[in-house]
Amino acid sequence: MKDKFKNALILFVTFLKIGAFTFGGGYAMIPIIEKEICEKHKWLRGEEILDIFAIAESTPGPIAINSATFVGYKVAGFFGAFCATFGVVLPSFVIISVISLVLKEFSEYKAVKYAFTGIRAGVLALVIKALVSMYKKCPKSLFGYILMGGAFILSAFTEINVIFIIIGCAVIGLVYSAVLRKRGKEI
Amino acid sequence: MSIFLEFLKLFLTFFRIGAFTFGGGYAMLPLIQDAVLQNKWLSEEAIVNFIAVSESTPGPFAINIATYVGMERGRALLDLPGGFLGAAVATLGVVLPSFIVILIVARVYKKFQESKTVKGCMNGLRPTVIGLIAAAVLNIGTTVFFPDGFSLSALNPYNIVVSLVIAVIGILLIFKKKIHPIILILISAALGIAAGFAGELIR
Numbered sequence: 225m226k227d228k229f230k231n232a233l234i235l236f237v238t239f240l241k242i243g244a245f246t247f248g249g250g251y252a253m254i255p256i257i258e259k260e261i262c263e264k265h266k267w268l269r270g271e272e273i274l275d276i277f278a279i280a281e282s283t284p285g286p287i288a289i290n291s292a293t294f295v296g297y298k299v300a301g302f303f304g305a306f307c308a309t310f311g312v313v314l315p316s317f318v319i320i321s322v323i324s325l326v327l328k329e330f331s332e333y334k335a336v337k338y339a340f341t342g343i344r345a346g347v348l349a350l351v352i353k354a355l356v357s358m359y360k361k362c363p364k365s366l367f368g369y370i371l372m373g374g375a376f377i378l379s380a381f382t383e384i385n386v387i388f389i390i391i392g393c394a395v396i397g398l399v400y401s402a403v404l405r406k407r408g409k410e411i
Numbered sequence: 412m413s414i415f416l417e418f419l420k421l422f423l424t425f426f427r428i429g430a431f432t433f434g435g436g437y438a439m440l441p442l443i444q445d446a447v448l449q450n451k452w453l454s455e456e457a458i459v460n461f462i463a464v465s466e467s468t469p470g471p472f473a474i475n476i477a478t479y480v481g482m483e484r485g486r487a488l489l490d491l492p493g494g495f496l497g498a499a500v501a502t503l504g505v506v507l508p509s510f511i512v513i514l515i516v517a518r519v520y521k522k523f524q525e526s527k528t529v530k531g532c533m534n535g536l537r538p539t540v541i542g543l544i545a546a547a548v549l550n551i552g553t554t555v556f557f558p559d560g561f562s563l564s565a566l567n568p569y570n571i572v573v574s575l576v577i578a579v580i581g582i583l584l585i586f587k588k589k590i591h592p593i594i595l596i597l598i599s600a601a602l603g604i605a606a607g608f609a610g611e612l613i614r
Binding site: 243244245246247248250251275278279280281282283284285286287288289290293294297298302305306309312313315316317319320321323324325327331334335337338339340341342343344345346347348349350351352353354355356358359362363367368369371372373374375376379380385386387389390391393394395396397398399400401402405 | 427429430431432433434435436437438439440441442445456459460462463464465466468469470471472473474475478479482483491494495498499502505506508509510512513514516517520523524527528529530531532533534535536537538539540541542543544545546547548549550551552554555570573574575577578580581582584585586592593595596598599600601602603604606607608
């Protein structure tokens with residue numbers, strides 16, 4: 225019992241560090257998790273971390289939260305999951321709360337307004353880069369292209385709620401995979 | 412509507428966003444744009460500005476944006492204490508679905524990994540998320556080039572040219588030179604300031 229409490233505390237501190245020092249979250253967290261959880265504390269093996277991230281990808285919720293909760297649970301049960309998740313969230317929460325307090329007043333200055341006009345164009349470049357990287361990682365197929373294009377058109381040019389598009393495409397994926405399996409194709 | 416219901420709505424909105432986000436990074440962006448613009452909690456311009464803030468501060472984008480939207484919405488409702496309440500409520504909302512789902516999946520994760528249902532859904536979801544993010548990127552592009560809409564009187568050729576130049580420089584730097592996002596943001600800020608004051612001289 226005492227060990228479990230101690231482990232949960234270490235988890236909290238570890239994920240606090242991860243939350244405070246990784247930019248972007250998600251996969252950027254893997255190297256620190258491997259170093260702290262696998263090498264230093266030997267709580268999990270490297271393959272287990274990869275498994276956890278594979279699952280974090282296919283369960284609802286952002287990867288950063290999913291993987292923190294999962295690692296915490298594997299190491300120290302429910303309390304561990306709570307501590308790890310709380311740890312990864314806390315730095316963001318504090319930093320962003322403080323920033324948003326000053327952001328509005330700050331952005332009244334003319335120079336800051338001009339800066340943000342430039343920054344928005346820079347952000348466009350950043351999100352295009354993120355989009356291209358995601359596209360490169362996605363398995364390609366005709367079926368995939370149709371869904372990609374369909375989701376793009378529905379989201380960009382209609383008022384349909386994004387959530388309905390997501391549910392619809394999950395169902396289509398499910399049915400399509402079942403049909404392929406019936407025809408004896410493995411996908 | 413009473414204040415309590417407004418905070419409840421904030422919580423439920425972010426709970427839904429958390430529950431329907433698949434993947435990391437910007438996978439949440441389309442859902443955020445949809446909900447935030449529909450409820451008029453923030454402008455699209457504020458969202459794009461915040462992406463830059465989130466890229467320059469540590470922590471996952473999902474948490475950063477939830478905290479930010481919650482803070483802004485809460486302050487509009489109840490000033491500073493409302494801001495912290497809103498931030499807490501939105502962040503809790505976005506985290507909770509993950510937390511619950513993972514606690515369930517962690518017990519049966521071998522089965523989950525082999526599940527044909529999960530694989531099938533993911534076959535549909537992976538390309539869909541990319542299509543949705545592409546639409547979110549299109550929204551951002553529209554905000555960058557046409558911040559005041561498409562009408563002829565709102566068109567600002569100077570802004571369009573400046574933004575185009577900065578975006579192209581940004582794309583070249585990040586794809587070819589692979590510079591860090593923070594450096595790119597600093598460069599775009601400097602170019603934006605220079606272009607803004609130069610624009611005043613021209614006019």
